Amino acid sequence: MTVELISVGTELLMGNIVNSNTQFLAEKCAMLGLDMYYQVTVGDNYGRMKEVVKTALGRSDIIILTGGLGPTEDDLTKEVCADVMGMELVEDLHTRKHLEAFFEHNIYREIPDNNWKMATVPSGALVLDNGNGMAPGLILEKDGKAAILLPGPPGELYPMFEQQVFPWLSGRQQSVLVSRMVKICGCGESQVEERILDLIDSQTNPTIATYAKTAEVHLRITARGATEEEAGRLIEPVLEEVKDRFKEKIYTTDEHVNLETAVVELLKKHRLTISTAESCTGGMVAAKLVNVSGVSQVFMQGMVTYSNEAKMGLLGVKEDTLRTYGAVSEETAKEMASGGAAASGTDVCVAITGLAGPEGGTDRKPVGLVYMACCIQGNVAVREYHFKGNRDKIREQSMMKALDLVRLCILDHEASR
Amino acid sequence: MTVELISVGTELLMGNIVNSNTQFLAEKCAMLGLDMYYQVTVGDNYGRMKEVVKTALGRSDIIILTGGLGPTEDDLTKEVCADVMGMELVEDLHTRKHLEAFFEHNIYREIPDNNWKMATVPSGALVLDNGNGMAPGLILEKDGKAAILLPGPPGELYPMFEQQVFPWLSGRQQSVLVSRMVKICGCGESQVEERILDLIDSQTNPTIATYAKTAEVHLRITARGATEEEAGRLIEPVLEEVKDRFKEKIYTTDEHVNLETAVVELLKKHRLTISTAESCTGGMVAAKLVNVSGVSQVFMQGMVTYSNEAKMGLLGVKEDTLRTYGAVSEETAKEMASGGAAASGTDVCVAITGLAGPEGGTDRKPVGLVYMACCIQGNVAVREYHFKGNRDKIREQSMMKALDLVRLCILDHEASR
Numbered sequence: 001m002t003v004e005l006i007s008v009g010t011e012l013l014m015g016n017i018v019n020s021n022t023q024f025l026a027e028k029c030a031m032l033g034l035d036m037y038y039q040v041t042v043g044d045n046y047g048r049m050k051e052v053v054k055t056a057l058g059r060s061d062i063i064i065l066t067g068g069l070g071p072t073e074d075d076l077t078k079e080v081c082a083d084v085m086g087m088e089l090v091e092d093l094h095t096r097k098h099l100e101a102f103f104e105h106n107i108y109r110e111i112p113d114n115n116w117k118m119a120t121v122p123s124g125a126l127v128l129d130n131g132n133g134m135a136p137g138l139i140l141e142k143d144g145k146a147a148i149l150l151p152g153p154p155g156e157l158y159p160m161f162e163q164q165v166f167p168w169l170s171g172r173q174q175s176v177l178v179s180r181m182v183k184i185c186g187c188g189e190s191q192v193e194e195r196i197l198d199l200i201d202s203q204t205n206p207t208i209a210t211y212a213k214t215a216e217v218h219l220r221i222t223a224r225g226a227t228e229e230e231a232g233r234l235i236e237p238v239l240e241e242v243k244d245r246f247k248e249k250i251y252t253t254d255e256h257v258n259l260e261t262a263v264v265e266l267l268k269k270h271r272l273t274i275s276t277a278e279s280c281t282g283g284m285v286a287a288k289l290v291n292v293s294g295v296s297q298v299f300m301q302g303m304v305t306y307s308n309e310a311k312m313g314l315l316g317v318k319e320d321t322l323r324t325y326g327a328v329s330e331e332t333a334k335e336m337a338s339g340g341a342a343a344s345g346t347d348v349c350v351a352i353t354g355l356a357g358p359e360g361g362t363d364r365k366p367v368g369l370v371y372m373a374c375c376i377q378g379n380v381a382v383r384e385y386h387f388k389g390n391r392d393k394i395r396e397q398s399m400m401k402a403l404d405l406v407r408l409c410i411l412d413h414e415a416s417r
Numbered sequence: 418m419t420v421e422l423i424s425v426g427t428e429l430l431m432g433n434i435v436n437s438n439t440q441f442l443a444e445k446c447a448m449l450g451l452d453m454y455y456q457v458t459v460g461d462n463y464g465r466m467k468e469v470v471k472t473a474l475g476r477s478d479i480i481i482l483t484g485g486l487g488p489t490e491d492d493l494t495k496e497v498c499a500d501v502m503g504m505e506l507v508e509d510l511h512t513r514k515h516l517e518a519f520f521e522h523n524i525y526r527e528i529p530d531n532n533w534k535m536a537t538v539p540s541g542a543l544v545l546d547n548g549n550g551m552a553p554g555l556i557l558e559k560d561g562k563a564a565i566l567l568p569g570p571p572g573e574l575y576p577m578f579e580q581q582v583f584p585w586l587s588g589r590q591q592s593v594l595v596s597r598m599v600k601i602c603g604c605g606e607s608q609v610e611e612r613i614l615d616l617i618d619s620q621t622n623p624t625i626a627t628y629a630k631t632a633e634v635h636l637r638i639t640a641r642g643a644t645e646e647e648a649g650r651l652i653e654p655v656l657e658e659v660k661d662r663f664k665e666k667i668y669t670t671d672e673h674v675n676l677e678t679a680v681v682e683l684l685k686k687h688r689l690t691i692s693t694a695e696s697c698t699g700g701m702v703a704a705k706l707v708n709v710s711g712v713s714q715v716f717m718q719g720m721v722t723y724s725n726e727a728k729m730g731l732l733g734v735k736e737d738t739l740r741t742y743g744a745v746s747e748e749t750a751k752e753m754a755s756g757g758a759a760a761s762g763t764d765v766c767v768a769i770t771g772l773a774g775p776e777g778g779t780d781r782k783p784v785g786l787v788y789m790a791c792c793i794q795g796n797v798a799v800r801e802y803h804f805k806g807n808r809d810k811i812r813e814q815s816m817m818k819a820l821d822l823v824r825l826c827i828l829d830h831e832a833s834r
Contacts, residue, residue: 013453015444016628018437022458027432036430037465039458041439048454211433276700276721282707283693283700286721290699293775293808301727304693304703304719306712310761314718314731344727358710391710 001173003034004060006052008068008077009152010043021066021157028161030209031179031222032169034062044074053084057145062169067152069135071115077149078122078138085142087122095119095127095136102134128164132156139168146172178231179222180239181255184246185215185404192217195245199238206235208242214393215400216251216259248411251404259403260288266410267298267348272376274406276302277315277340277351279327280370284399285350300346305336315339315351328353330371334380337373349375350406354385356394370398374409381409418590420451421477423469425485425494426569427460438483438574445578447626448596448639449586451479461491470501474562479586484569486552488532494566495539495555502559504539512536512544512553519551545581549573556585563589595648596639597656598672601663602632602821609634612662616655623652625659631810632817633668633676665828668821676820677705683827684715684765689793691823693719694732694757694768696744697787701816702767717763722753732756732768743782745770750788751797758792766792767823771802773811787815791826798826 005025012019022039029036038060042052049068056063068077082089096119103115118135121127128137133156138149148165150157170177184192189212193200196219200208206223221238225231243250251262267274276286286302289295303314308327311317316339317332325331336351354370361367366386373382383405387394422442429436439456446453455477459469466485473480485494499506513536520532535552538544545554550573555566565582567574587594601609606629610617613636617625623640638655642648660667668679684691693703703719706712720731725744728734733756734749742748753768771787778784783803790799800822804811 007456012439013443013456014447015440015442018435018440020435022429023432023435025432026430030431037460037462038469039424039430041456043454045454052455209431278700280707281704283695283703283719283721286700287698287704287812290697290721290723290812291809293773296723300724301731302700302719302721302723303731304700304707304721306707306719307717310718314720356710392708395704395707 001034001062002060003029003036003062003064004056005029005036005039006056006063006065007039007041008044008049008065009041010045010074012041013043021152021154024154024158025064025066025161028166029064029169031220032166032177033173033222033224034169044068044076046076046080049076049080050084053080053147057084057147061144062146062148064148064150064165066150066157069118069137069149069151071112071117071134073114075117078120081138081140081147081149082122085122085140085147087124087140087142089120090123091116091119092121092125092127092136093119095121098129098136099134126168128160130156130160131163132159137164139165173224175224175226176228176231177222177224178228178235179220180235180253182219182221182239182242182246182250183252183257183259184217184219184249185251185259185400185407186249187217187246188212189217192219192246196242199241203238206238208238215397215404248408251407259400259407261292263403263407264289264292264295264298266407270410270414272347272410273298273300273345274348274350275300275340275344275346277336277349278302278304279306279311279336279351279353280356281352281395281399281402282306284395285352285402288399288403301344303340303343311336315343326365328355328365328369328371330373330382330384333371333373334375334382337375337380337382338378341375347377348406348410350402351375352398352402354387354394354398356391356398358391368394370394370401372398372402372405374402374405376409376413379413381405381412418451418479419477420446420453420479420481421473422446422453422456423473423480423482424456424458425461425466425482426458427462427491429458430460438569438571441571441575442481442483442578445583446481446586448637449583449594450590450639450641451586461485461493463493463497466493466497467501470497470564474501474564478561479563479565481565481567481582483567483574486535486554486566486568488529488534488551490531492534495537498555498557498564498566499539502539502557502564504541504557504559506537507540508533508536509538509542509544509553510536512538515546515553516551543585545577547573547577548580549576554581556582590641592641592643593645593648594639594641595645595652596637597652597670599636599638599656599659599663599667600669600674600676601634601636601666602668602676602817602824603666604634604663605629606634609636609663613659616658620655623655625655632814632821665825668824676817676824678709680820680824681706681709681712681715683824687827687831689764689827690715690717690762691765691767692717692757692761692763694753694766695719695721696723696728696753696768696770697773698769698812698816698819699723701812702769702819705816705820718761720757720760728753732760745772745782745786745788747788747790747799747801750790751792751799754790754792754797754799755795764794765823765827767819768792769815769819771804771811771815773808773815775808785811787811787818789815789819789822791819791822793826793830796830798822798829 357367758766774784
């Protein structure tokens, strides 16, 4: 089955915003095993939108439109689709009630007249309630083709797609699709692919897809079966094989867990507190940990010691160490980590010092050289990295690797107890 | 003149990456005064790409294609465009030499045979040298239409567009386009628009466009003239008027300066050192400052004091203050700032404490309540904010407002000396 995406909105054509909805929908459609050949963006113009919708319905089985469902005169998606598919617009009482309730709870004033436009739907449409906004989503079907109309704001689109559209699309395929996510840190994408090439090549159900992220690789195993159980049974041995090949490099098999959450969960599980001592990352590791709601149970304090004075003053790094080995050295990283743990009174402290560039590199210590150390109850592990890319890229990779170092050190520490 | 964007790449259709090139190109085309009605994404498939290119050349004056210029068999953009426009592919000696030089400097091994594919160009094409990669860009012209073919990687595309394509497009319009950027902090987009509505409405040359960013608004004034001087003369009075209306809320009129750079420049100019004391932002303000290369001249240290113990231990906040007013209070913010400056021995210290949620809010202190204070040579200014949005949004707004508070405090401090 083929699917085509149509993004509606003049703000996209003007470059005012990045079209992130398209990536979200494309990834979900790929997971569903739908074939996508085209993505089109068109402005809030009746004639041009009509032409685009007509062309898309001519060449694709399903079209998904985002945006243009709001209350203003510029919002034309519903009108154009009804026109192309030969449907009449009628008032939907259920949606009218939903709008009334939404206004009562969220806006505390009378409903402007033009808002009732959102309660009209093409006759025969399947209405998708909007749990996070006003305009409902719609699914229109005719002559074996379907048009799925969704609101543009990601906060409304994402949950509506996940909860209502994904199951609907999945159901049309007369089989169930189940997928499991494996998140790997410490291997590049090509390394990951090489290690599982035989698995990728040898089978079509389940399939394995890899996605490269900063300093991590996500691997999605997807199986199709008559029932959820059957698909699950197909996934299980492949998942086990993948786990066996990557072992502790896998930090989660939960779609919704990211690296910082995995680290915080591990700290909580082993009742360990943490502090951070950062030079080139300048607070990024601390900020990432503080992304996790409830981190206050384990994260005590962070120290950004960009200057040598701060490294000595806050972390107790010895002047002699800085003079002999330099601020970017294994020795300084170690002293930052153990000094940081002592200054903070935490079980764990992770330290990062490196050259993010663009200036400051030498032949012996080039830009991209980063040392990181993790002190855990007195034991210090240290790592040397050579990152490529600009200042931002080097700092971002350092941050991710530092979080992963904490994770691996805790696993090690707990295994050796 | 109309322009259409075509993004080529199956990875976009699979949702593996976000299409950020499109926003970049759309914003630049809008600056150039070109009308864009369509953006299309198509995979690495000869037949479908040909259909898309044909349609686009039929309805738009200029088409800009990105991606599919590399050395592999999947890279078909050049071949398809030459086919549609009836051009033959011939070897380009200049490009061949460029490739040889590139390999010599960057890859240190023999050039794989398939790489010579990148040295063939449609006959009559204008070749755009790639300063940051291998595949050159190309401009093909026929029957009053033009196809501009650009490499997909942003690191190659952006400079090639800015340095070679922008001037070429500008030159075709038989007039010169000049624009000036005004970056404003401390006003929402609708507030900014309201204050300059008369300017926006009353004129078409120059035009004024607003772009909402996190906690700032960018305002682009663009004029068209026969010469650069003429366009500049048209911009000048409008720029002066805008400066007069927003005064110190404008942090720069330089396109390439961001808020953290403006703050660091201001610190350097007045020879002031800075430290940070962060709670809910968890190191984001420090990390943002460390984005600026050469920040070590002014930024001494950052303290992430997420726990009450850290606020007392690192910053000397009084236990009594925390007990009486709470960690999220004007009083705590003030003590964090003055204590942070004292602990770090810096001229300036900015402190942030707030409730980023999702948990922890109360009726009196709801999620989104953030206090920030800036201590500058003993004088402390404090601000209360109520931010909307999720945890990420609240933290990001807090970070930007904190940087702006530093900027405004320095301006105040210098004015009163």
